[in-house]
Amino acid sequence: MSASHGESAARREAEARPYDLVIGGGLLVHPEKGTSAAGDIAVRDGRIVAVVEPGGAQGKYAEYLDAHGLLVTPGLIDLHTHVYDGATGLGIAADLAGVRSGVTTVVDAGSSGSDNFDDFRRTVVSPSATRVLSWLNISRHGLTRGSTELAGHDDIRSADTIGTILAGRDVIRGVKIRMSRSVVGENGLEPLRAAKRVTAQVAAETGRPFPVMVHVGNAPPEFGDVLDLLGPGDVVTHAFHGKAGGLFPEAGSGPLPQARDAVERGVRLDVGHGSASFAFDTMERALEHGIRPHTISTDIHRKSLSGPVHGLTTTMTKLLAAGLTLNETVRAVTCEAAESIGLAGEIGSLAEGRVADIALLDRVEDPTPLVDAEGRTRTTGHRLTAVAAVRAGVTHRIRKADA
Structure with missing residues (x-):
C-alpha cells in the first residue's frame, strides 16, 4: 500500500469518527474578519475541525451544546x-x-x-x-x-x-x-x-x-x-x-x-x-x-x-x-x-484547526448602572453574561453564582 493511499485512508477514518462536541445554532462571531453569522462548530481532539452552516455538522457526537439565541465567540x-x-x-x-x-x-x-x-x-x-x-x-x-x-x-x-x-x-x-x-x-x-x-x-x-x-x-x-x-x-x-x-x-x-x-x-x-x-x-x-x-x-x-x-x-x-x-x-x-501574547496562530479565533477555546455569551436585558473605578456610572439596556466556556474541547457550564 502506497504512503498516499495510507494517508487517504487515515484521513477518511478521522473524518468518519464522531465529533467530541458540536455547538449548534449560535451566532458565530469572527472578530478577526468583523463578521457574524449563524452556524455550527464541531470539535474533535481539542481542536475546531468544522465551522459550517446551521445543521451542517452532520454525524455522531458525544456532546451537543445548544447555542440558539447566544453569541459564540473565540x-x-x-x-x-x-x-x-x-x-x-x-x-x-x-x-x-x-x-x-x-x-x-x-x-x-x-x-x-x-x-x-x-x-x-x-x-x-x-x-x-x-x-x-x-x-x-x-x-x-x-x-x-x-x-x-x-x-x-x-x-x-x-x-x-x-x-x-x-x-x-x-x-x-x-x-x-x-x-x-x-x-x-x-x-x-x-x-x-x-x-x-x-x-x-x-x-x-x-x-x-x-x-x-x-x-x-x-x-x-x-x-x-x-x-x-x-x-x-x-x-x-x-x-x-x-x-x-x-x-x-x-x-x-x-x-x-x-x-x-x-x-x-x-x-x-x-x-x-x-x-x-x-x-x-x-x-x-x-x-x-x-x-x-x-x-x-x-x-x-x-x-x-x-x-x-x-x-x-x-x-x-x-x-x-x-x-x-x-x-x-x-x-x-x-x-x-x-x-x-504571541498566540495568534493557536487561540483567539473560531477558524478550523485552532484550539477549541470557545465562549457562549448571552445578552441579558438589564438596566443596572455600570460603575467605573471613579464611581461614575453608565447604563445600558443589556449586559453580556457567560453561559459556558469550552477550554480545549472541554465544556465548563457557568453557574449563576459565578456569572
Whole structure:
C-alpha cells in the first residue's frame, strides 16, 4: 500500500469518527474578519475541525451544546489578572477568574518573579482547568512582598529573570513592570530600562518578539517619558485611568502627543480596569480623539472582584456602554489579546484547526448602572453574561453564582 493511499485512508477514518462536541445554532462571531453569522462548530481532539452552516455538522457526537439565541465567540482572554492565590494578598483562584467566569485564558500580571515562578507554575498553572499564562515580574519577588517590589537595590536580577523566562517560555509571554511613584521610589525610569534590556535579550535568543507590560499610575515617572521607552508590541495597562498625569494632560486638552506617537509605532493600549484604573470619561474622550483600546482586561484581584470589576464580561459591557462596537469589544478579548501574547496562530479565533477555546455569551436585558473605578456610572439596556466556556474541547457550564 502506497504512503498516499495510507494517508487517504487515515484521513477518511478521522473524518468518519464522531465529533467530541458540536455547538449548534449560535451566532458565530469572527472578530478577526468583523463578521457574524449563524452556524455550527464541531470539535474533535481539542481542536475546531468544522465551522459550517446551521445543521451542517452532520454525524455522531458525544456532546451537543445548544447555542440558539447566544453569541459564540473565540475563548475570552483576560490579559491582566492576579491569580497567585495564597502567595500574594491580591491573588484569587485562577478558575474563578477563568472558566468559571467564561474566560478560557488568564494571564497573571506580575504576581510572580524569578524567585517564585516555579512555585507559581506548580501551584497555579498546572492544576487549573483554565489556561494560565504569565507576565513575569521584572522584580525577582513578584508581588509576594507587597507593593514596593522595585524600591530596593537588589530587586532586579536580570540574569535570573532571563534564565527563568527561557526555561518557562511556554507559560511566560512577557515581562511586567509597575511604573508609578509608590512602586519605583527614587529609581525613576531605570527599572523600565532594565526590563527593556531583558526583553530585548530574550527576543534575540528566542527569535520572536517579547513584550513588556507596563502598569502606569501616579507620576513620577511621567506618562510621556514611560511611553517614549516602549516599542512595537509593548503593552500599557491602565491606559484609560482617570488620575492626574494620564492620557489627557489637562481638562479639555487633546491626548498626550507621546500617546499618539506610541500607538503609531505599535505600542498597545490595554484597559486593566482594577480598583482604580478605568474611567468612563477618559475612555469616551479617547474614542472621540480616535484612540481605541487594543485589549480589554480586568486587573481582577481579591479587592476588585466584588466591585467595581466583577469579571471580564462585565468589563466588556462597560466598554460597550462607553462606545465600542460589539465586534471591537470581542476583538479586544480574543484575537487582539492573542496577538499581544504571541498566540495568534493557536487561540483567539473560531477558524478550523485552532484550539477549541470557545465562549457562549448571552445578552441579558438589564438596566443596572455600570460603575467605573471613579464611581461614575453608565447604563445600558443589556449586559453580556457567560453561559459556558469550552477550554480545549472541554465544556465548563457557568453557574449563576459565578456569572
